[in-house]
Amino acid sequence: MNEQETPNTEPSRREFVIAAGTAAASTSVLGLAVLDAPAAEVQGGAAVRAVGPGGVQVAFTVNGQKVQVTVEPRVTLLDALRNYLDVTGCKRVCDRGTCGACTVMIDGKVIYACTMLAVEAQGKQIRTAESLIANEQLDRVPAAFVNADAQQCGFCTPGFVVAMKAVFEGNANPTPAQVEKGLQGNICRCGTYEQMRDAIYALCNQKRGK
Amino acid sequence: MKNFTYYRPTTTEQAVSLLEGRWGNTELLAGGTDLLALQKNYIAQPGRVVSLTGIAGLQTIVVGQQNVQIGAGVTLARIADHPDLRRLFPALTSAAGDIGGPQIRNMGTLGGNLCQRNRCWYFRDEHSPCLLRGGNRCSAIEGENKYHAIFTANHRCVIASPSTLATGLIALGATAEVLGPQNRRRTIQLANFFNAPTGPNDREHNLAPNEIVTGVTIPVRGLNNAAYEVRQKQSSDWPIVQVAVAFAGGRNGEKATGVKIVLSHVAPTPIIADGANRAVENRAITDAIAVAAGQAAVAGAKPLSQNGYKVRLVEVAVKRALTIAAGLPRYWEV
Incomplete structure (x- = not known):
């Protein structure tokens, strides 16, 4: 639409x-x-x-x-x-x-x-989240969300990507745990946290261990 | 929210000159994380809001040999991340780092944390009777009270004290610096800062309506100290029970002296657990001593209909806070 x-x-x-x-x-x-x-x-x-x-x-x-x-x-x-x-x-x-x-x-x-x-x-x-796209090129944080299918209804997503972007701007090489700490103040009621974890591990260039 | 006139002074003296001698019509704004929610719920309906965010003098952290001064406008994130504060006062910095999430920690301030209103859902619901909003009864005593006080003797209002920074500050012997009209300055022991409110003309602290906290001073005494919180959610919430401890010695079999054990979220104000202090004073901290301190801490508790479970949580939190401060293994972390 x-x-x-x-x-x-x-x-x-x-x-x-x-x-x-x-x-x-x-x-x-x-x-x-x-x-x-x-x-x-x-x-x-x-x-x-x-x-x-x-x-x-x-x-x-x-x-x-x-x-x-x-x-x-x-x-x-x-x-x-x-x-x-x-x-x-x-x-x-x-x-x-x-x-x-x-x-x-x-x-x-x-x-x-x-x-x-x-x-x-x-x-x-x-x-705001609008700053995470330039010349139709998505910033790597929202791009990782897309690749990991880390949204359902999407309403919380702009807040999550801004919070996650702030972590990477403050620390070029954060651990996945540090990124997750940066998301403590955000809630996804669809429960897409597992896909977000996939996005986080991809951004941290780490494999998600099971 | 009701509209208001907004002021943004640049000095503490200007800020105080804008305050009134009564509560309610003029509110102080720092991070806004408490005030704006209260305004949106029509619990606070100030006609005037005095912002403290333009006052540079409230933003400093000064680490000296004798004491550390933290301005009231310093954010929770700065406290949580400050290397010297983390080394000297983990009871304070760990609590600051556990507040809310990053957004709250970037907005909320030391002064706001100490002066925040309580979290009782009846107080925050404009439709519920509440003594603090001029009602004739406390809805929590007979109502939903699982997060309320367990030390309820002589209290008509059974709120749980909300500040998690106060607990460690009291254990560390900190003082609050207060400024009132005519440049009148006074220093209050954090242990005497808080008040159990009973009506609409009371706040959860002992400041006059025309006074502000300008900062907190913590003596540097080399105390071992720690705070421990029992939480339902790991973030974006207040703990159910919090305990802070501080003492001299108490590590490697050495006796602990000057023991201060402070409980929060269990009474209308933070409370010093004298019985628990005596259980540890002049003793080496062992598992058995920590358990005994926890049991002593809950003597006199009179829980409400739904919060008896908090008694056990206090016992455990006292034991764990002592364990951390004594440098013993955190047996609960797998």
Whole structure:
């Protein structure tokens, strides 16, 4: 199924979401006005700027591209990426920092995007699963998933490949056990762990012993 | 979650100046791994959130001859991976390395781990009566309580203390550095840091609503130390029982002195097991002594309807933590 192949004169759900986001941004002048107002909290020392509760502009880098987004302070990085910036590799599943489907790298370290506020990502370098393909060439980590058939429904896969990629970027020659430790924070409810182990052993250039 | 005004101060003094004299309307944000989940469940509904992530002074680890200072904003991953901390304080670093998964360890901080709210499912469910949310009864005492406290005497709220770093820090004699309004600084023994809450105006610690933890200081005394956790899941969960121990000597047949055995996840606060300390003090650590310490540790336990099994787990965890700290073979690892 490919959304782009569908002839479409109606606005797609995604276009609608983007348009709605823009509308939210234009009403956020109220919120931005708060930013410019003198900070009320001045007690001993420099004032600390009050941000929000209306929309505030946040700028960060996603997969090498600088982006700006206007969001309320309560919007998580995950929702900013998916609903405002159309970066949908990271998935919203538990939304409580447990399942790992929303895993992204920030400055090279894996985090749960559902559990970080978008305003906290100001100025950061964010990488999602979308960064693991270049010129139609899959990175070796997701390629190993394909070769080992290490997915079923696939919803957790973007989180798993980002978490696994982070292990290999931090350690060029990890043991399979070290790679598995790097996946402690991800869950696959289809239970494709055995195929993932095959992918891990292939990436570590080791034979899986029985 | 309810929307809020967000502040990102760059100094601890600024952060304190933004706090209020009551709990609830202003919350501190560090890694966010606890606060955001509480906000999404409408358990925390702050109108203001003060982020501590812009304060560089909270991010340092200083290893000195006399003591080690760890800033409250240091992540769990940095604690778990720090070579000097691993050498000096395995009770702390092994616990840090067992928290959550890599994502949680990259986000969560020392200060957040000490100040996190408890994991009681009734507390975290907005529809259940809960003393800590202003309800008139504790749902856990008569309800589903298999993960709750077993030391319940005199407690109206039977949460299990959630921090796994506190346990080792108490055993090691660490202190918390606290900053309040008007630049008022105080030092609290970690052993006195925690509080058994009974109502909505209490937290699981003894800080005032307008104070913050800026860091922890651990004395360097060459103590042998270790922590042991009994877990249902190897990752992404809290242990069912955790024990940390520290003592001088106690290896190669030498007597152990200054013994501190601390239990966590078994009472509303971490508790020092005085009876177990006495069972080991001035003795060489043998299998028999470790077993006796475990039995002494559970004296006075009053489990709830579903968690009697934790009594046995404490006995075993005490024995295993002592075994690790004494450098004896880990007989349970095949």
